[in-house]
Amino acid sequence: MRIAAALFLAVVALSALTASLIAPFDPLEQEVGRRLAPPSATHLFGTDGFGRDVFSRTLHGARVSLAVALAAVAAAGVIGSSLGLASGYAGGAFDLVVQRVVDVLLGFPFLVMALIVVVALSPAPLAVAAAIALALTPLVTRVARAAALSVANEEYLTVVRSTGAGASRIVLRHLLPASAPPLVAYLATCLGTAIGAEATLSFLGLGVPPPYPSWGRMLQEGSRAYFDAAPWVTLMPGAVLCLTVVCLVVVGDAMGDPRRGRAGPIRH
Amino acid sequence: MHDPNKGPEAGLHPRRPALRVIAAIVCTLLVAATAVAAAEEPRGGGTLTLANRGDPPAGFDSMFTSSIALHHVGGALFGAGNLVMRCREDFYTVCPYLALRWEHSPDFKVWTFVLRGDAFWHDGRRFTAEDAKFWFDLVFFGARSGDAVRPPAYFARELGVATKVEALDERRLRITFAHRNAHFPQILANPRFKIAHPRHLMEPRIQAGQVNVSPLDVGLVGLGPFKLGQYRRGSLVRVDRFDRYFERDPRGARLPYLDRIDYVIMPDPFAMDAAFRSGRLDGTARGQAHFLSRERAASYERDLGETVSFARSDGGNFRLAFNVLKEGPWQDPRVRRAIALWIDKPAAIPLALGGHGWTTPSIGPGDINVPTEFINWPRYDTAPLAERRAEARRLMAEAGYADGFAMGHLTRAIMTEGAEFLKAQLAGLGVDLRLQIVDEGEWNRARVSMDYDSQQGRLAPSPIPEGTESVYGRYELNPDAYAKHDDRHLDELYRRLRESVTMEQRIEVWRRVSRYLFLEQTYIVPVAESIDVVAYRSHVRGIVVPPEDMHTHTDFATVWLDR
DSSP: OHHHHHHHHHHHHHHHHTHHHHOSSOTTOOOGGGTTOOSOSSSTTOBOTTSOBHHHHHHHHHHHHHHHHHHHHHHHHHHHHHHHHHHHHHOHHHHHHHHHHHHHHHHSOHHHHHHHHHHHHOSSHHHHHHHHHHHHHHHHHHHHHHHHHHHHTOHHHHHHHHTTOOHHHHIIIIIHHHHHHHHHHHHHHHHHHHHHHHHHHHHTTOSSOTTSOOHHHHHHHHHHHSTTTOTHHHHHHHHHHHHHHHHHHHHHHHHHOTTSGGGSOOOO | OOOTTOOTTTTSSTTOHHHHHHHHHHHHHHHHHHHHHHHHSOOOOOEEEEEESSOOSGGGOTTTOOOHHHHHHHHHHHOSOSSEEEOSSOTTSEEESSEEEEEEOTTSOEEEEEEOSOOBOTTSOBOOHHHHHHHHHHHHHOEEETTEEEOOOTTHHHHOOEEEEEEEETTEEEEEESSOOTTHHHHHTOTTOOOOOOHHHHHHHHHTTOTTOOTGGGTOOOSSSEEEEEEETTTEEEEEEOTTOOOBOTTSOBSOOOSEEEEEEOOOHHHHHHHHHTTSOSBOOOSTTTSOOHHHHHHHHHHHGGGEEEEEEEEEEEEEEEBTTSOSGGGSHHHHHHHHHHSOGGGHHHHHSTTOEEOOSSSOTTOTTSOGGGTOSSSSOOSOHHHHHHHHHHHHHHTTOTTOEEEEEEEEGGGHHHHHHHHHHHHTTTEEEEEEEEOHHHHHHHTTSSOOSEEEEEEOOOSSGGGGHHHHSOTTTOTTOSSBOOOHHHHHHHHHHHHOOSHHHHHHHHHHHHHIIIIISOSEEEEEEEEEEEEEETTEEOOOOOSBOTTSSOSOTTOEEOO
C-alpha cells in the first residue's frame, strides 16, 4: 500500500514536471467541434465545455496544484519549524508570546484564514500559496515545539551545553535533526491538506484565474455547468485529486510510523 | 328487413350521418373550449417565488444602474413602464402607462403628456404631473444642493437634450427639447427608465443636501402593482399586492392577480438550479450566468418533464469593446479592425453563450423598425474566416504590431466563459488578453471608469436605433458606454437619427452609425447575440415573455398560479 502510494505520487510529480512534453494537447486550446466529448482513445479523460482536452488540463493542473501546495508547505515548514523549535528550546517569555500568537491564529478555522488572506491579496497562485502557508504555519509551529520539548531535556543536550555550545548550534545541530522525523511526516500530511485547500479556493473562484487549469478550478467548471451532461469533466480531475491526497496521507503516515527505523528518535 | 346495425333511433336521421358526426364534434369542441376557458381564467391569490440574481444595486436607483438584479424586482415595485410602456401584446409598440395620451409639436421638439388620474404611490399619494416633472428634472439635469451634486441619469442623453420640463397642471406634463426628437415615446418605453423616485419623499432630502438619496432610503415607495413587504439584504425581497394599482385585465378585473412575490436572493446559479429542481422556486432568475445554458435546460427538461416550461428571449449582445481613451495599440483603428476580423464569431455561441444565440451586429431581430438588412451578420465581413484572418494579420503588421501585444480585459466573475473564449481566440493573432476578473461591485465601478483597456459583457441595448446612444455614444456624455471614445462625429449621427422622421431616413442614418461603429472605427466588436432562457414551473401562468430584452415585463401583474 505504501509503495503503491509512493509510486502514484512519483508518477503525478513526474507528470506535472513533464506536462508540457507529455500532454497530448494544448490545455488552453479550444475546439468547438469536440466540445463535451466523452473519454476516448484520443481524449483519455474526454473534453470540457470549450472542447479542451481534460487529460492535458489535468496534467497541467497538477503542475499548478502541486507547485502551490509545495510552496505553501515549504514556507510553513521553514517558518513554523523555526518558531516551534526556538520556542520549545528557549521557553520562558519567548515561548509564552509565540504560543499565544499561535493560539490566536489557530482560533481561525483553516479555510476561513486562507479565504481572508486570498481575498485581501487578490486571487493569484502566489497569493493562494501565501494564504495556505499562513494557515498552516501555526499548526507546524505547534508540532515543531512539541518535538523540540520531547528532546530538549535529554541528557546529551546538557553535555552539549556544558561544552560551551551556543543556542543556535544546539538548535540547528541537535534539536532539528532529532525533531525532523515527526516534522517531516507532518509536513507530508500538510501537503495533502494544502492541495485540498488550493482546490477548495480555486473551486470558490479564488484560486488560479481562468483559463489556466488547476484541479480545483476544473472541478468547479465541470461540476457547475456540465455535471449532468458530461460528468467526466468533473470526475476525472476529481479522482486524481482525491487519489493524490489519499496517497500523501498514506506516505505521511508511513514516514511518521515509529516501526520504520528512520522515524525513531535519533540515538547518540 | 331488419338492419342489425340500426338501433331504435336509427331512423331519426337516416340520411344525415355526416351531420350527426359534425354536430358531435362541434359539441365536443364547445365543451372542451368551455372547460379550457374555465381552466385558463386567471385565479387571484397565491405567492410566486422567484430567484433573483443578487441584491438590487445602487439603492434600487434606476437612474444609476441597469442591472437586471434591480429590474427583475423593480417591475413589480415601480411598474411596467414609465409614462409609456412596451405593450404586453406587442413588444415593439408603445402603449400608455402613466400617461393616457400624448402629442407633439409639428417640429417634434415639444412633447405633451396627459397623465392618468388614478395612479397612486404605495403610501397613498396620488401621482401628479409635478411628480413626473421631478423625475424628468432629476434624469435630465441631476440636482444640486450647496456643494453636493447629483449627476443626471446614465440614460439622460438617450432621451434627448431637454431644455425644459413643465407641469402645466395636475395632469399635463410638457417636455421641450433642443432638437427634434421624433421617437421620444419609443425611447421612453425602455423598461429600464422606471419611476422609482417619489417627489414628496425625496425632494425634502435633496433640498437638505442629501442629493444622492436613493429609492431604498425612502422605503421603496413606488407606483407598481406590488408594494414592498420586506427586504432582507442578501436574502429576500418580498412584495405584496397593492390594492390601489390602476391596471385592469381585459375582463375589467383589477391587477395584479397574485397576493405576493418572494424574490429569493441567489447569487449562485447552481444553488438556484437545486432550489428550482426541489420545488422551492416557481421561476429562475434573470441575468447572465443565471440564464440557462443548453445543457442545464436539457437536464431540467429531462428531470422535470411537463412540470417545467421555458421562456426564451433575445438577450444581450456579447461584444468586445475598447477603451480608446486609454493609451495602447488598440487606439489604432487598424488594430481594432484586425481583432474584429480575427474572431470566429459563430464559435462563440456554443463556447461562450451556453449554446443559445446567433451572430448579429447589434440590434434585435424582431424589431419592425429595424429591417433585416440592419442585422444580418456577417453582413460586413462575409469573406471566409481564413481570408479574414489573413487580412487581420496584414493589418496588424501594417500597424506595427506583427508580433502582437498585451491588452487588459475587464470581465465579470459571473461570466468568464466569454473572456476565456476571447483570450483563446486572440492568442492566435498574438494579442495576449490579460483578464481582469472582477465581482459585480467592481464591475459596476470599473466599467464607467478609465481603469481598463477593453471590456466584455452582455448588455442589451435598446431595440430601436435611437435608444442606443447610452451604450455606443461618446464617453463624456454617456459614462456607461461600452466603448470609451471621444468621437464627436457620433454626436452628430445620433442627433440626425433622432431628427429623422421617415423610416427611410432612420434606416439610412442607422446604417451610417452602425457602419461607422462596427467597421470604420470598430470601437466595438459585436460577437454574437445570446438567447436568454428562464425556467418556470408550469403552474405559473400569464407570464409575458418579451421577444427580446428580459428587463421587460417584469411587473408580473398578469401572472397567476394554476395549482
